[in-house]
Amino acid sequence: MMCICWFMALVGCKSTTTEFGITLLNYPEEGNVYLEFDTIRYELTLDSTGKCVILLDQYGSGYGVVKCGYTQIPVYIYEGGVLKLSFDMKEPMESLHFDGSLAEENRYLNDSRVRVPKRADQLDEQAFIQWENRYLEERYRFLDSLHLDARFVRIEQQRLYALHELALCYYLMMHRYQVDNYKPSKEYLAYLFGVIREDSTLLNLQEYRDAMALLVKTLSTQNIDPSDLLLMTKAQLEWIDEHLKNDKVGEFFVYQLIMAYVGEKGIDHFSEIFPIYERWVKSERYRNVFADLYARWDKIAKGRKVPEIEFLDVEGQAVKLTNFKGKYIYIDVWGSTCPPCRKELPFLKMLEKDFVRKNIHFLSVSTDRNKQAWIKAIQEEELDGHLFVPQDLKKFMEVFQIKLIPRFILLDQELNIITADMTAPSDSETKKRLNQLEGI
Structure with missing residues (x-):
């Protein structure tokens, strides 16, 4: 049936x-x-x-x-x-x-x-612009030749133009594989600026949202380290604040950028981007959703006390976080199937060795649900020390607002948050920051 x-x-x-x-x-x-x-x-x-x-x-x-x-x-x-x-x-x-x-x-x-777009990333900038414009016209002609429903044709033309905008941005990334040390010219970036469309009626079209987001990112972050999420976010917000005129379009992308940043990094630096948020985001729905996210991160802001958390060690014995009270606590949250997590483990071992006589505990907390996979990874990485899995993984992830791993957390001797987004063991700043802790 x-x-x-x-x-x-x-x-x-x-x-x-x-x-x-x-x-x-x-x-x-x-x-x-x-x-x-x-x-x-x-x-x-x-x-x-x-x-x-x-x-x-x-x-x-x-x-x-x-x-x-x-x-x-x-x-x-x-x-x-x-x-x-x-x-x-x-x-x-x-x-x-x-x-x-x-x-x-x-x-x-x-x-x-x-379904399968053509590419010509080997061309120089001017030739690529000309080629891409001809290709867009070719796609328009193919669409028109089929005499499809007028409603579909109108929205499909907008989608094709958004794909055209995306291709112009992707060229900057792909052309680097063709030309050593390639950097886009001022003329090419000016051309990108000229293709921007501020049309709030297109915000329900995924390709339009993708194209606008990538155009903003491309035009605002050319000289910024992509690993610095705060600087990347600030640059894009400031660019929107200066250049976009449509209230709805600007509001949407400001909201998306701030939600993404706070969702990953928390509210420690929110004051630096708050003025732009306040100017642009007026929607009650947006503000309510953001307020909920802010409230969750506020619970683990600097100085907040961490609630009791219980772990299980490799023998299956319960261990409480309060057992480590009295020393600073550096927590490495990782998983056996996460390559970036595994890459950090040798550096974590080096940190533990460097601080072995210092006033700090290093906790390796795995998100693995499969104990055998966890134990196998411990053996492969030759880990020792404080090795745990959370007794209640969902609670642990919610307490620290963990969406992605690896994640690193630093607590003081009284189990208060110093930062819920600490630098990684491989980051040279980590050792400096730990050495600067009072009474370490």
Whole structure:
């Protein structure tokens, strides 16, 4: 029996329904199939014949993607349309077939001329600009030649232009592989500035958001160390503050940059970017979301006391964080399957050796859920000392707002936060900062 699933989407206002159907051949029973749009993800439950139909009530128009394992099929829908696709997982692109009122638009999206863009990064700057402009016109002509639905053509032209903007930015990165010591000319950067479009109606288009974000980053951070997230963020915010005029566009990208920075680095330096946040971000929804993020980081701001945390050692014995009270505590959060984490471990051992007689503990805290993988990594890296996994990993990650590893944390003798985003063992600043601690 065919699986019928009903969903109420978050956007759109007409009481029309879009029908989406999928048929897969040779798909493993344990596999998952998803239909994803910008902010919505549907898990598709296939019946015994590999079929599923979903009715998207009040969704609106937009681009999405069907994900089946490593296979990704771009799709486009609009209100009241019908799209049915089928393919064989053994040869997905060769067997891909579309039916319904949206079939032609989706055949276009999956045409190799659309899916696989041409590149000419070996050309010099002026030649590349000319080539890329001709290529954009070529893509426009191909789109026009198919006489597709006018609604689709309008938004697809905007998407193609955003891809054009992205290509102009990617050239700067890719051309470095062609020319040693390449740096973009002032003329090329000026040309990039000229292609910027401040159009708030395009903010729901992923390619437009990607293009604007990369244009801002490219134009504002040419001479900044990319590893310094604070300087990178400040440069982009200051560029937006100076150059963008559209309130909605500026607000969106200021909000995105500040959320990304605070989400990763916390609020220790927020005062340095607060004035720009205050000038641009007026949306109540944005401000509420940011306030929630700020409050979570405020709990681990400098001087805040860390709540009790329990670990398990390699023998499975419980150990409390308070057991280490009385000395400074440097915590290295890592995982056995994380290459950057493993790269830091030899430097951590060197730090421990350098500070062996100092007033500080070094805790190696793994996020591994698989004990065997953790123990194997300990043996491979020849680690000793204080080796733990959190007894409650979710709580530990939430307490310290850890989204990515490796992560390094420094506490004082009373278990107060010195910084929840300490420098890494391999960073020369780490040893200097530790030596400057009072009573170390």
